Amino acid sequence: MRARVFVTLKPSILDPQGKTILGALRSLGYGAVEDVRQGKFFEIDVAAGSAGEARSLAAEMADRLLANPVIESYRVEVEEPGRT
Amino acid sequence: MRARVFVTLKPSILDPQGKTILGALRSLGYGAVEDVRQGKFFEIDVAAGSAGEARSLAAEMADRLLANPVIESYRVEVEEPGRT
Structure with a gap:
């Protein structure tokens, strides 16, 4: 079963990488862009009996390794399988 | 309007960072994890008149700056707004 964990900086945390990308997009002519924030995600293939089990395993892994709960939140x- | 661009390495490209995370998760006791791939994503706030316009702008930005089309694919x- 495949779980996806999306990790973003909390809204109160500055995202200098996002600001740099914002500047780069504007200098490419995309004046309509108002803000950019960057995050990361993980596709985790996990052997689990149910979607609920996969979800709780993935959340535990996010808490312990993938995200820094002080500055990041995750989803x-x-x-x-069998659903598209 | 907010567009999200998800960038992943193409399946044929090795992902050493994902393998490192896989090893770390296994050493933490998560033996059920079979594979991990890491990607990145961008939340882009863009002034656009319609969702279609925002989508095509975001795709163009992904092509030009956010993704490397040789080794990465994006979605x-x-x-x-107004939908949750």
Whole structure:
């Protein structure tokens, strides 16, 4: 089963990388861009009996390793096999 | 309007960072994890008249700056205001 963990900086945390990308997009002529924030995500293939089990495993991994809960928040999605 | 661009390495490209995370998760006791791939994503606030316009702008930005089309693929999602 595949779980996806999306990790973003909390809204109160400055994102200098996003600001740099914002500047680069504007200098390419994309004046309509108002803000950019960058995050990361993880596609995790996990052997789990149910979507709920995969979700709780992925959330635990995010808490322990993938995200820094002081400055980042995360969201977990589980892709159930046989659904597209 | 907010567009999200998800960038992943193409399946044929090795992902050493993902393998490192896989090893770290296994050493933390998560033996059920079979594979990990890491990607990045961008939340882009853009002034656009329609979701379609925001989507095509975001795709163009992904092509020109955010993704390396030789080794990466991307997917664009647009969050329409007033929908949750």
